[in-house]
Amino acid sequence: MGFHQISVKVNGNDEVVTVSSNMTLLRMLRESLALTGTKNGCAAGECGACTVMLNGEPVNSCMVLAVEVDGQEITTIEGLAKDGQLDIVQKTIIEKGGVQCGFCTPGMLISARALLNRNPHPTEEQVVEALVGNLCRCTGYSRIIESVQAAAERS
Amino acid sequence: MTSAHPGLPEFDYVKPAGLKEASQFLAQHAPEARPFSGGTDTFVRMRDGFFNPKYLVDVKGLEGTRVLKIDEKEGLTIGAAIPMNRVVAFAEASRYPLLVEAAKSVASYQLRSRATIIGNICNASPAGDTIGACLAYQGVLNIHGVDGPKTLPLNGFFTGPGKNLLKPGDIVLSITLPVPPKGHAGRYIKLGRNRLSDLSIVGISAMGVKDSSTKSGYKFHLAIASVAPVPFIPAKAEEILANNALNTETIILAAQAAMDAVTPIDDVRGSAQYRKFMVRNLVNRAVTEIMQKLSA
Numbered sequence: 001m002g003f004h005q006i007s008v009k010v011n012g013n014d015e016v017v018t019v020s021s022n023m024t025l026l027r028m029l030r031e032s033l034a035l036t037g038t039k040n041g042c043a044a045g046e047c048g049a050c051t052v053m054l055n056g057e058p059v060n061s062c063m064v065l066a067v068e069v070d071g072q073e074i075t076t077i078e079g080l081a082k083d084g085q086l087d088i089v090q091k092t093i094i095e096k097g098g099v100q101c102g103f104c105t106p107g108m109l110i111s112a113r114a115l116l117n118r119n120p121h122p123t124e125e126q127v128v129e130a131l132v133g134n135l136c137r138c139t140g141y142s143r144i145i146e147s148v149q150a151a152a153e154r155s
Numbered sequence: 156m157t158s159a160h161p162g163l164p165e166f167d168y169v170k171p172a173g174l175k176e177a178s179q180f181l182a183q184h185a186p187e188a189r190p191f192s193g194g195t196d197t198f199v200r201m202r203d204g205f206f207n208p209k210y211l212v213d214v215k216g217l218e219g220t221r222v223l224k225i226d227e228k229e230g231l232t233i234g235a236a237i238p239m240n241r242v243v244a245f246a247e248a249s250r251y252p253l254l255v256e257a258a259k260s261v262a263s264y265q266l267r268s269r270a271t272i273i274g275n276i277c278n279a280s281p282a283g284d285t286i287g288a289c290l291a292y293q294g295v296l297n298i299h300g301v302d303g304p305k306t307l308p309l310n311g312f313f314t315g316p317g318k319n320l321l322k323p324g325d326i327v328l329s330i331t332l333p334v335p336p337k338g339h340a341g342r343y344i345k346l347g348r349n350r351l352s353d354l355s356i357v358g359i360s361a362m363g364v365k366d367s368s369t370k371s372g373y374k375f376h377l378a379i380a381s382v383a384p385v386p387f388i389p390a391k392a393e394e395i396l397a398n399n400a401l402n403t404e405t406i407i408l409a410a411q412a413a414m415d416a417v418t419p420i421d422d423v424r425g426s427a428q429y430r431k432f433m434v435r436n437l438v439n440r441a442v443t444e445i446m447q448k449l450s451a
């Protein structure tokens with residue numbers, strides 16, 4: 001099987017990684033770069049636990065090959081806080097109690113941040129639509145949706 | 156590491172530099188080589204053991220696959236490397252409202268960052284949500300094969316579930332949707348097990364326009380997902396809508412004709428009988444809503 005050397009910017013850092021053809025972006029982040037904030041849930045594009053940003057757009061990292069991100073930019077949950085300051089949506093999800101077990105939270109926050117970047121003042125319906133690919137088995141979603149709305153109000 | 160689904164099986168990732176090389180490689184290594192665009196169908200099938208290709212050929216760098224443009228004469232062309240979210244966000248795509256509505260119904264936002272319309276078409280699933288819109292807009296596929304470029308109309312492209320007319324070496328570069336009739340209205344009604352993000356139990360693509368050449372003064376294009384081995388065009392229903400005064404009774408007759416023509420199966424998402432009834436009800440609803448839009 002083929003191996004490829006790729007250059008990729010992850011959370012602002014330039015990385016050079018050797019990846020096999022069948023390595024997913026998810027596995028590269030977790031196993032080659034030790035960025036274990038991104039979670040492996042269904043490995044089939046359904047649950048959204050592995051959501052990261054690829055050039056600013058959220059993707060299921062289990063559905064992208066590592067070799068495909070050569071020359072691209074990735075943002076994971078570890079890259080959301082800036083200068084030791086949590087992102088506003090990280091703050092509001094803590095305040096509103098939008099986290100229980102926490103497994104879905106990294107993917108949820110990436111989807112939420114990407115939504116707020118493309119639409120700073122979404123309606124409730126738009127928040128629901130943007131998070132439809134992020135499953136949560138604990139919270140019942142209400143508090144997560146409220147957190148995103150609160151973040152939008154404050155920014 | 157253990158996970159609910161196994162990792163991807165071994166294969167070689169190939170990124171050809173040019174079209175000629177790509178088509179030749181695919182043809183020489185058929186059926187062990189497979190082209191892919193977004194990979195959202197391909198990777199799932201590989202994990203589930205349905206596909207076991209030795210080579211995956213990434214088409215996204217190839218000439219002609221990155222196009223997303225509107226031409227006043229030719230219409231809208233969407234390349235194989237263009238994910239659905241970019242089509243939805245493309246301002247000019249709003250001239251094809253049925254396509255935009257159908258694309259937005261696929262999976263989730265993050266899946267649509269990768270999933271492509273060309274992949275949806277080539278996958279040839281009877282459930283493919285964007286196929287009906289591409290049929291209704293009379294789409295034509297732009298293909299590169301071992302003998303060079305060629306085109307194929309989408310109508311007639313599907314030959315069975317997961318089967319189409321592509322030959323080894325064929326790469327779909329893009330689809331062109333001709334300029335749609337002025338003043339047309341469209342509606343995609345997707346019935347899933349939940350309101351958002353499921354595959355369709357039934358999907359109704361409907362496009363209608365005022366047309367002085369028909370008896371009714373209207374022309375409709377319909378296509379139905381998940382009710383036959385291939386995306387289904389209910390021709391009899393379209394004829395009824397063209398040939399009779401367009402009132403509630405005519406719409407009921409057309410919807411009944413669509414129901415009688417479909418041949419769905421029972422599966423995890425719904426029974427054949429339920430699908431048939433839903434075809435009747437939802438064709439009725441889609442046509443009624445389009446008539447309201449056209450007379451508004």
Ligand SMILES: Cc1cc2nc3c(=O)[nH]c(=O)nc-3n(C[C@H](O)[C@H](O)[C@H](O)COP(=O)(O)OP(=O)(O)OC[C@H]3O[C@@H](n4cnc5c(N)ncnc54)[C@H](O)[C@@H]3O)c2cc1C
Binds near residue numbers: 045266278
């Ligand atoms: C979680 C999840 C949810 C989904 N929900 C939906 C849904 O709601 N509605 C829906 O319709 N689909 C759905 N799908 C299926 C899939 O996302 C779509 O069919 C998508 O449009 C496929 O596009 P792709 O570019 O990712 O395809 P790929 O996986 O790249 O390719 C699909 C097929 O087409 C072939 N192919 C791809 N590109 C070319 C090309 N340029 N030339 C020749 N052959 C080519 C491949 O060999 C493969 O057989 C879902 C999938 C997942 C994983």
